[in-house]
Amino acid sequence: MKVFKLIFKNALRHKLRTFLTILGIMIAVIAFGVLRTVVTIWDSSVDAASANRLITRQSVSFIFPLPYAYKEKIKSVPGVQDVSFANWFGGVYKDKNNFFARLAVDAETIFDVMPEFLITPEELEAFKKERNSCVIGADIAKQYNIKLGDVMTLEGDIYPGRWDFIVRGIYRPQNKNTDDTQMLFHWQYVDERMKIESPARTGLVGWYIVEIKDPNKSAAISNQIDALFKNSSAETKTETEKAFTQGFVAASSAIITAMNLMSFVIIGIIMLVLANTMVMAARERTREYAVFKTLGFSTFHLTGLILGESLLISILGGGIGIALTYPIVAGFEQAMPKGFFPFFYIEPITTIMALSAAILIGIIAAVFPIHRTLKTKIVEGFRFVG
Amino acid sequence: MSELIQVQNVSKSYWRDSFEIPVLNNLSLSVKQGEFMALMGPSGSGKTTLLNLIAGIDKPSSGKVFVSGTEISNLGESSLAKWRANNIGFIFQFYNLIPVLTAFENVELPLLLTKLSKEERKKHVENVLNIVGLGNHMQHYPKQLSGGQEQRVAIARAVVTDPVLLVADEPTGDLDRNSATEILTLLERLNKEFNKTIVMVTHDPHAAERASVVRHLEKGDLVGA
Ligand SMILES: Nc1ncnc2c1ncn2[C@@H]1O[C@H](COP(=O)(O)OP(=O)(O)OP(=O)(O)O)[C@@H](O)[C@H]1O
Ligand SMILES: [Mg+2]
Numbered sequence: 001m002k003v004f005k006l007i008f009k010n011a012l013r014h015k016l017r018t019f020l021t022i023l024g025i026m027i028a029v030i031a032f033g034v035l036r037t038v039v040t041i042w043d044s045s046v047d048a049a050s051a052n053r054l055i056t057r058q059s060v061s062f063i064f065p066l067p068y069a070y071k072e073k074i075k076s077v078p079g080v081q082d083v084s085f086a087n088w089f090g091g092v093y094k095d096k097n098n099f100f101a102r103l104a105v106d107a108e109t110i111f112d113v114m115p116e117f118l119i120t121p122e123e124l125e126a127f128k129k130e131r132n133s134c135v136i137g138a139d140i141a142k143q144y145n146i147k148l149g150d151v152m153t154l155e156g157d158i159y160p161g162r163w164d165f166i167v168r169g170i171y172r173p174q175n176k177n178t179d180d181t182q183m184l185f186h187w188q189y190v191d192e193r194m195k196i197e198s199p200a201r202t203g204l205v206g207w208y209i210v211e212i213k214d215p216n217k218s219a220a221i222s223n224q225i226d227a228l229f230k231n232s233s234a235e236t237k238t239e240t241e242k243a244f245t246q247g248f249v250a251a252s253s254a255i256i257t258a259m260n261l262m263s264f265v266i267i268g269i270i271m272l273v274l275a276n277t278m279v280m281a282a283r284e285r286t287r288e289y290a291v292f293k294t295l296g297f298s299t300f301h302l303t304g305l306i307l308g309e310s311l312l313i314s315i316l317g318g319g320i321g322i323a324l325t326y327p328i329v330a331g332f333e334q335a336m337p338k339g340f341f342p343f344f345y346i347e348p349i350t351t352i353m354a355l356s357a358a359i360l361i362g363i364i365a366a367v368f369p370i371h372r373t374l375k376t377k378i379v380e381g382f383r384f385v386g
Numbered sequence: 387m388s389e390l391i392q393v394q395n396v397s398k399s400y401w402r403d404s405f406e407i408p409v410l411n412n413l414s415l416s417v418k419q420g421e422f423m424a425l426m427g428p429s430g431s432g433k434t435t436l437l438n439l440i441a442g443i444d445k446p447s448s449g450k451v452f453v454s455g456t457e458i459s460n461l462g463e464s465s466l467a468k469w470r471a472n473n474i475g476f477i478f479q480f481y482n483l484i485p486v487l488t489a490f491e492n493v494e495l496p497l498l499l500t501k502l503s504k505e506e507r508k509k510h511v512e513n514v515l516n517i518v519g520l521g522n523h524m525q526h527y528p529k530q531l532s533g534g535q536e537q538r539v540a541i542a543r544a545v546v547t548d549p550v551l552l553v554a555d556e557p558t559g560d561l562d563r564n565s566a567t568e569i570l571t572l573l574e575r576l577n578k579e580f581n582k583t584i585v586m587v588t589h590d591p592h593a594a595e596r597a598s599v600v601r602h603l604e605k606g607d608l609v610g611a
Contacts, residue, residue, distance in 0.1 A: 295471060
């Protein structure tokens with residue numbers, strides 16, 4: 001007989017109680033994993049923002065457009081490397097529930113300022129040459145099974161009518177947190193059609209993407225850009241892409257903070273649950289532990305026995321929980337409207353944290369029963385009536 | 387015969403809140419090697435307390451306890467634990483077997499603290515379980531055994547390490563007449579055949595008859611001879 005066998009047998013003494021405790025730890029670890037995943041997605045979408053990109057938008061709100069003519073002016077600001085722009089197109093692709101960004105962009109420059117969108121020179125060339133073509137992210141291509149040369153039809157809402165785009169390029173994400181769910185097509189194409197259908201709405205872009213040479217000068221350059229358009233009919237607000245992204249998701253930031261906090265609260269609660277189980281077990285076995293001590297088993301052995309049992313339960317629950325987190329997060333992603341989150345994956349750090357949490361739960365839950373068992377004198381243990 | 391146990395001027399009191407409860411009062415006792423001593427006395431007279439001091443699971447408030455030349459009353463916690471593992475076999479009124487372990491595993495328990503290999507442990511365990519007549523109940527769990535059988539497993543556990551001294555606190559207190567007789571016969575055999583020194587607390591005059599020496603404890607003092 002090995003000590004491990006005894007630990008195992010002890011854990012199985014109250015099968016239902018142990019099962020429920022393992023189940024509780026499992027659910028807590030899953031909740032922890034899912035919450036952490038949402039939190040990391042949010043963090044990494046902010047992190048993905050490039051430090052040497054500024055976003056210039058209309059000073060009141062980015063839903064108001066800016067004149068196309070600003071492009072050259074911004075480009076003339078010292079320290080600016082390149083300027084591109086984009087416009088929110090909206091529209092519906094096949095189904096209202098298919099969420100992904102559809103942007104009218106400056107075909108000539110967009111891939112220069114977005115180097116994390118990887119595209120072959122041939123595809124880029126083909127895209128630039130053909131006015132009614134588009135480039136889509138690899139994830140979109142995969143989701144909707146789209147190949148080069150296919151036609152994607154959008155039902156316009158902001159820009160009414162039927163819009164057909166030929167897919168000439170599929171970009172791949174450079175990093176895990178690069179958004180590969182965008183559809184990009186020629187702003188000039190959209191603008192020209194608007195000249196015929198709705199002349200008042202031409203020559204307008206949503207926001208400028210400004211690449212700067214030195215990220216340390218972002219504040220100064222932002223001020224210079226905004227100064228250019230001071231007192232004009234369309235004043236601008238320029239900020240780093242990071243600040244822009246953060247502002248974009250500011251509304252969700254309170255929820256994220258709550259989720260962050262919750263993920264740790266859950267771990268704390270389940271720790272108490274396991275501690276309770278372990279204290280109950282140690283109480284019931286007061287007499288047995290007195291027997292062990294009488295037979296000459298040491299502090300070290302008793303600690304090992306109790307800690308081992310606690311860790312067995314917590315690691316079992318934690319392990320199963322972690323294993324189930326993967327399919328659950330995948331299912332979660334499926335259940336969300338398509339493309340609601342541009343990327344959804346479990347960071348290795350989340351798994352490591354969940355596993356560490358499980359181990360920590362096991363250790364801390366064992367502290368009380370170990371303390372109680374060690375301090376109980378043998379004679380008191382034998383006189384104990386549960 | 388040489389003296390195995392010497393209890394010298396031992397007093398023991400317990401504290402409950404701030405009240406001192408004196409239990410043993412300047413008591414001296416010696417037990418010879420190979421003796422089978424019965425300790426009798428009314429409930430609350432301090433029999434268990436005395437037995438615990440001799441077995442090294444409790445310490446006297448004053449006085450000294452020697453067992454085979456070692457002064458156990460001044461050993462530290464962990465040396466005392468080691469000493470118990472090597473020198474004492476314990477038999478309790480309520481058997482105190484570990485319910486999740488089989489008879490075999492319960493008896494093997496004290497051997498886990500030794501350097502014996504798995505094979506050697508198996509040999510020892512089978513040997514003592516055969517001596518106590520449970521050779522064919524080795525894989526039974528305590529709850530599958532009768533009280534008498536449980537006590538025999540407990541005795542096997544007490545002797546498996548081959549200790550010099552067996553202490554038994556009312557070993558037949560919870561058993562019917564027949565089982566009690568079996569247990570007493572077994573203890574007698576261990577005393578005579580295997581030369582174990584035994585100190586046994588009992589209320590039962592039949593049990594005391596089996597002993598070679600009977601001592602009476604009353605209000606913390608030994609009376610008679
Ligand atoms: N750990 C303890 N704390 C406080 N009082 C104790 C403790 N152990 C024993 N006592 C008290 O000491 C006295 C003697 O107890 P002990 O158990 O030695 O008696 P006993 O002769 O074995 O009695 P019994 O025949 O009922 O087993 C009793 O009054 C008991 O309540
Ligand atoms: Mg007693």
